[in-house]
Amino acid sequence: MKNFLALLVIAPLIAAADHRPEFQSLIDEPANMLDIAMLRLQDFIVWTKPYMSGEYQGAAKTEKRRHIDINASYRADEGVILVSASLFDSQSSSAQMEAGCRRVLSMMRINIGKGLGHYFSHIDGSFRPSVNDQPADLSGMIELSCHVYGGSTTNRRFGGAMALKFGEEMEILYVN
Numbered sequence: 001m002k003n004f005l006a007l008l009v010i011a012p013l014i015a016a017a018d019h020r021p022e023f024q025s026l027i028d029e030p031a032n033m034l035d036i037a038m039l040r041l042q043d044f045i046v047w048t049k050p051y052m053s054g055e056y057q058g059a060a061k062t063e064k065r066r067h068i069d070i071n072a073s074y075r076a077d078e079g080v081i082l083v084s085a086s087l088f089d090s091q092s093s094s095a096q097m098e099a100g101c102r103r104v105l106s107m108m109r110i111n112i113g114k115g116l117g118h119y120f121s122h123i124d125g126s127f128r129p130s131v132n133d134q135p136a137d138l139s140g141m142i143e144l145s146c147h148v149y150g151g152s153t154t155n156r157r158f159g160g161a162m163a164l165k166f167g168e169e170m171e172i173l174y175v176n
């Protein structure tokens with residue numbers, strides 16, 4: 001059964017032939033550092049959900065703490081790791097939702113950025129992703145997004161995205 005589960009995890013990675021050099025570095029490692037990193041990242045995200053909910057509440061100036069759902073996934077064909085926060089807030093204005101999303105994305109950028117080297121290495125630090133024997137800049141392959149829904153998952157009210165790299169502002173994806 002374990003072998004079958006391992007095959008389910010590894011098969012999509014083998015099938016995707018054309019990877020960015022950073023992804024190829026992770027995939028070539030025998031333990032498949034990409035999957036290990038995704039597990040570590042998801043564990044970290046679960047731990048920070050209540051904190052991020054409070055960050056949204058404070059920045060959006062809402063009276064009630066909102067439930068937040070944060071997930072990490074990757075698209076190997078594009079060489080992108082996606083970290084997406086979703087909230088349900090049917091009462092705040094667009095400006096409040098924008099302020100809340102800016103704060104959540106900013107805090108995710110800081111907190112995920114701090115642990116980036118840990119997520120993509122062996123516990124003893126013996127492996128570090130590299131491209132042509134140079135340390136890989138993993139922050140360039142991580143995208144953060146925040147989506148606010150009003151009442152249902154089909155009623156999208158606000159969405160914003162930001163790269164993990166510092167220096168870029170949040171891009172507003174949609175406002176309803």
